[in-house]
Amino acid sequence: MMDLAVLQTMIRESLLLTDAERAYWLAGLARMTPPQMDRLKSILDRARAIPWNAALKQTVEKIAGAAVQAATTAK
Amino acid sequence: MAKEKAERQELTPDLRKKKEVIQEVQDQLGELRKELSVRNRNTGKQDKAPETKLQDSDVLKALKTAWSDAFKEHQKEGTSKMKGFKQWQDFEKEMGGLGAADDLDKLLIALADASSEGEQVKAEVPLRLELNQLSQEISTGQKYLDTFPAAPLAERAVEQVDKLLSKLPPEMQEFLRAVILDFLANFGESFGMLDFSGSIRFRSAMEQAKGDTASLKNLKPEEQLEVEKARVDPVVRSALEGKWKVLHKKWAQRKKTFESSAQGQKFAEFPPTIFDVYKKEEVKPTPAPATTPAITALPGTPPNAPSTVTVTPGTP
Numbered sequence: 001m002m003d004l005a006v007l008q009t010m011i012r013e014s015l016l017l018t019d020a021e022r023a024y025w026l027a028g029l030a031r032m033t034p035p036q037m038d039r040l041k042s043i044l045d046r047a048r049a050i051p052w053n054a055a056l057k058q059t060v061e062k063i064a065g066a067a068v069q070a071a072t073t074a075k
Numbered sequence: 076m077a078k079e080k081a082e083r084q085e086l087t088p089d090l091r092k093k094k095e096v097i098q099e100v101q102d103q104l105g106e107l108r109k110e111l112s113v114r115n116r117n118t119g120k121q122d123k124a125p126e127t128k129l130q131d132s133d134v135l136k137a138l139k140t141a142w143s144d145a146f147k148e149h150q151k152e153g154t155s156k157m158k159g160f161k162q163w164q165d166f167e168k169e170m171g172g173l174g175a176a177d178d179l180d181k182l183l184i185a186l187a188d189a190s191s192e193g194e195q196v197k198a199e200v201p202l203r204l205e206l207n208q209l210s211q212e213i214s215t216g217q218k219y220l221d222t223f224p225a226a227p228l229a230e231r232a233v234e235q236v237d238k239l240l241s242k243l244p245p246e247m248q249e250f251l252r253a254v255i256l257d258f259l260a261n262f263g264e265s266f267g268m269l270d271f272s273g274s275i276r277f278r279s280a281m282e283q284a285k286g287d288t289a290s291l292k293n294l295k296p297e298e299q300l301e302v303e304k305a306r307v308d309p310v311v312r313s314a315l316e317g318k319w320k321v322l323h324k325k326w327a328q329r330k331k332t333f334e335s336s337a338q339g340q341k342f343a344e345f346p347p348t349i350f351d352v353y354k355k356e357e358v359k360p361t362p363a364p365a366t367t368p369a370i371t372a373l374p375g376t377p378p379n380a381p382s383t384v385t386v387t388p389g390t391p
Contacts, residue, residue: 050198
């Protein structure tokens with residue numbers, strides 16, 4: 001059985017989708033059958049594996065993470 | 076160590092905080108460089124293919140040439156402008172990253188090259204078609220690809236950046252957003268750019284604080300150094316803009332080729348268009364026609380009072 005929370009997180013974080021698309025798929029989850037959810041997860045998984053998406057996500061998180069750390073330290 | 080401590084004590088809390096942020100970011104980037112460097116060495120065959128491809132890449136040549144020119148120009152001007160204040164070598168060391176790690180450069184340029192060749196789009200096309208199919212099954216006749224045409228990669232990246240930074244203090248958000256956008260816009264040389272961009276924002280806050288040149292003498296040595304660096308800024312900016320134009324030209328050519336292809340017909344927008352974001356910012360407002368009545372508020376008019384309309388003589 002697909003973990004709904006995991007799929008929701010994947011939708012929110014996917015670089016394949018725009019914000020409008022994320023809202024669409026999050027709302028659409030209620031109408032989807034388990035096999036359809038599996039297909040959506042598979043699509044998002046493959047999108048996440050595209051080299052550019054993976055590198056961008058890693059870099060942005062690294063920089064933002066450093067900033068959060070710096071902000072916490074400065075307080 | 077004692078010198079460093081003394082310097083920290085002389086800085087204002089605001090300045091010290093900004094310096095710490097920059098240092099943290101630079102430290103993290105240093106780690107990232109090392110990781111990527113190790114990964115490149117360890118991945119063997121898989122990394123050799125893009126490297127071979129890069130040897131023949133026009134984009135790479137353009138990047139390297141433009142970056143080299145920018146560096147020489149900056150070095151020449153920078154040395155001259157820093158004369159009598161602090162040695163160029165110290166400045167270079169402090170700014171760091173001008174000669175960004177080769178491995179990292181290669182990886183980033185490979186990514187940029189792949190995107191510019193449309194490989195990012197090629198990878199996304201089948202996924203978007205699958206999303207379209209899935210959408211048709213669960214919706215009541217909505218045409219997914221018509222409703223959600225493929226958005227440029229840069230737009231999606233900016234959305235992500237904003238989300239990641241949204242929990243930070245506003246001032247820090249602005250700073251880091253600019254840094255990351257520069258990173259996205261300049262790919263291969265991003266870490267060189269990053270150092271300058273960070274410093275540019277840092278200095279711009281400094282300049283606001285210092286007021287005018289006359290107050291320079293009243294600044295502490297560390298603050299004077301920042302102001303000196305700021306004087307190099309236009310040179311750096313100008314050189315890097317030149318590099319950006321070369322990239323943009325290449326991208327425009329590829330966009331045209333892609334749009335005329337069968338694949339291109341399916342998607343109105345072609346990928347990494349962070350340049351377009353910058354282009355929008357460059358558009359200057361069109362001056363109003365001479366016959367347009369000038370609308371002015373009289374001095375002392377309260378903000379909510381109706382504006383006084385002054386009609387230029389000769390206006391119909």
